[in-house]
Amino acid sequence: MSSPLRGDGGAELLFNGVKKHPVTLPSQSEPWDMKQLLVWIQRNLLKERPELFVQGDSVRPGILVLINDADWELMGELDYQLQDQDNVVFISTLHGG
Amino acid sequence: MAQEVCGLKAQLREKEEEIAALKNKLAQLEKSRAASVELHHRVMPLTPLTGKAALSNEDIMRYSRQLLLPELGVQGQLNLSKTSVLIVGCGGLGCPLAQYLAAAGVGRLGLLDYDEVELSNLHRQVLHGEENQGQAKALSAASAVQRLNSTVECIPYHLQLSPENALQLIQQYDIVADCSDNVPTRYLVNDACVLSGKPLVSASALRMEGQLTVYNYHGGPCYRCLYPVPPPPETVTNCSDGGVLGVVPGIMGCFQALEVLKIASGQGSSCGQQLVMFDAQDARFRLIRLRPKQASCAVCGENPSVTRLVDYEAFCGSAATDKCRKLNLLSKEQRITVQDYKSIMDSAEPHLLLDVRPLVEVDICHLPSSLNIPLSSLEERKREHLQLLRERVSQLKHQMAGDCQPPVYVICKQGNDSQKAVQILEKMSGSEVDRVTVKDICGGLTAWARGIDRTFPQY
Numbered sequence: 001m002s003s004p005l006r007g008d009g010g011a012e013l014l015f016n017g018v019k020k021h022p023v024t025l026p027s028q029s030e031p032w033d034m035k036q037l038l039v040w041i042q043r044n045l046l047k048e049r050p051e052l053f054v055q056g057d058s059v060r061p062g063i064l065v066l067i068n069d070a071d072w073e074l075m076g077e078l079d080y081q082l083q084d085q086d087n088v089v090f091i092s093t094l095h096g097g
Numbered sequence: 098m099a100q101e102v103c104g105l106k107a108q109l110r111e112k113e114e115e116i117a118a119l120k121n122k123l124a125q126l127e128k129s130r131a132a133s134v135e136l137h138h139r140v141m142p143l144t145p146l147t148g149k150a151a152l153s154n155e156d157i158m159r160y161s162r163q164l165l166l167p168e169l170g171v172q173g174q175l176n177l178s179k180t181s182v183l184i185v186g187c188g189g190l191g192c193p194l195a196q197y198l199a200a201a202g203v204g205r206l207g208l209l210d211y212d213e214v215e216l217s218n219l220h221r222q223v224l225h226g227e228e229n230q231g232q233a234k235a236l237s238a239a240s241a242v243q244r245l246n247s248t249v250e251c252i253p254y255h256l257q258l259s260p261e262n263a264l265q266l267i268q269q270y271d272i273v274a275d276c277s278d279n280v281p282t283r284y285l286v287n288d289a290c291v292l293s294g295k296p297l298v299s300a301s302a303l304r305m306e307g308q309l310t311v312y313n314y315h316g317g318p319c320y321r322c323l324y325p326v327p328p329p330p331e332t333v334t335n336c337s338d339g340g341v342l343g344v345v346p347g348i349m350g351c352f353q354a355l356e357v358l359k360i361a362s363g364q365g366s367s368c369g370q371q372l373v374m375f376d377a378q379d380a381r382f383r384l385i386r387l388r389p390k391q392a393s394c395a396v397c398g399e400n401p402s403v404t405r406l407v408d409y410e411a412f413c414g415s416a417a418t419d420k421c422r423k424l425n426l427l428s429k430e431q432r433i434t435v436q437d438y439k440s441i442m443d444s445a446e447p448h449l450l451l452d453v454r455p456l457v458e459v460d461i462c463h464l465p466s467s468l469n470i471p472l473s474s475l476e477e478r479k480r481e482h483l484q485l486l487r488e489r490v491s492q493l494k495h496q497m498a499g500d501c502q503p504p505v506y507v508i509c510k511q512g513n514d515s516q517k518a519v520q521i522l523e524k525m526s527g528s529e530v531d532r533v534t535v536k537d538i539c540g541g542l543t544a545w546a547r548g549i550d551r552t553f554p555q556y
Binding site: 049052060061062063064066069070071073074091092093094095096097 | 188283327329346386419
């Protein structure tokens with residue numbers, strides 16, 4: 001299953017400054033959910049300082065997760081089951097003015 | 098007879114000249130009164146804003162190009178004149194916002210900022226000029242806005258918004274715009290807006306990106322619905338660390354002006370449950386659907402736990418400014434002053450000066466003899482950089498007599514990253530590199546520029 005991942009608002013800096021990450025997730029018997037995706041990202045994309053991205057089994061405070069341009073809260077957050085070609089974005093909230 | 102006529106004519110001319118001079122004097126006085134706005138150092142009760150009952154001929158001419166829009170029209174213009182807007186922060190967002198609100202004829206503008214104008218503000222805080230350096234930003238912004246439209250009532254506040262004054266202030270305004278630059282202020286403004294029932298037009302900008310949402314508007318979510326827990330302080334980047342291209346907050350401040358004007362005129366905003374994201378690099382806006390108001394929200398939910406303003410600096414674990422924090426990770430023995438380093442340099446004592454700033458900052462300025470290895474490379478143990486470090490340390494060791502440990506002095510911009518680097522290098526010493534004695538140069542290049550070399554650039 002493939003899915004474009006994206007980091008914005010400084011969240012890309014966690015991924016070596018690269019904003020877009022087209023990824024192909026290994027196939028498994030049940031559909032991938034967001035909880036599993038976060039674990040997969042930690043293991044495969046984000047080897048340095050995972051505490052800047054995750055806290056417990058979710059993202060750390062200050063990061064907003066978007067699935068297909070919608071707040072993941074509208075989609076079931078960690079339980080959301082990923083579809084092929086879903087667009088997942090992690091944005092870091094900005095505070096500067 | 099003819100003589101009398103001549104005399105009277107001369108007298109009339111004289112009187113006419115006198116009248117013209119008086120008129121001129123009056124006009125100048127009125128003009129200077131409009132331009133000199135009084136700076137407020139604390140929150141005072143304001144007289145109610147009455148607004149205009151009808152547009153004057155001058156109003157019609159001034160606002161004619163927007164009166165022609167059916168979306169605004171005469172009623173919309175009159176609504177603007179009855180609206181008061183509080184702008185929290187007169188920086189990169191607040192300047193263009195205040196400018197467009199004043200130009201459009203909003204009735205009253207509260208301009209709040211605790212800070213003074215600095216040279217490094219001018220690339221983005223476009224209401225302030227070179228001659229305003231050192232002046233209160235609120236006053237500088239108010240004077241600029243009054244020159245643009247003297248019919249708008251401007252109230253500059255030179256104060257820090259706090260849990261003690263925020264409610265009294267925000268209650269006196271119809272719409273609040275968050276143009277602040279730090280996390281505690283964002284939570285404070287949000288809570289005060291929820292508690293006093295005011296819509297909050299909020300924007301932020303950093304580097305090449307901007308974000309905008311209207312909170313607490315028409316039953317939509319508040320800032321806390323989206324961000325119930327503040328981010329860990331070490332994950333927050335401010336403009337003085339991360340940088341920002343001036344036009345990016347410019348665009349976001351203009352966007353805020355648009356939403357404020359739509360709410361004030363009666364058209365309404367469509368950003369109440371939406372996040373507008375601006376990516377300046379790709380020149381792209383994205384609209385994100387947000388969660389609705391959360392029943393569990395601590396301030397706007399069904400059973401709120403925040404029913405009055407709290408200590409937001411404690412809640413967020415950071416200060417309500419965007420000034421850099423000073424870390425203190427090392428012991429006294431692990432640090433030297435810039436004066437100490439100057440004498441080491443002057444005595445030509447063999448040592449390694451390690452500059453741990455990112456390359457983009459080293460390009461701005463650096464000390465001539467320094468070796469640049471960014472902190473991030475040390476953290477990630479980048480191979481080519483470690484190799485370079487090893488070579489330089491062993492050269493140094495070779496150069497020095499006996500089996501002493503080569504001294505390494507670490508420097509950065511302000512003396513925070515250099516302390517982290519000292520900790521990493523101490524771990525590496527004796528294993529990943531030859532044994533070294535590592536010390537931090539307190540206060541970094543900023544202290545160097547202030548205390549040793551006044552000609553060294555500061556940024």
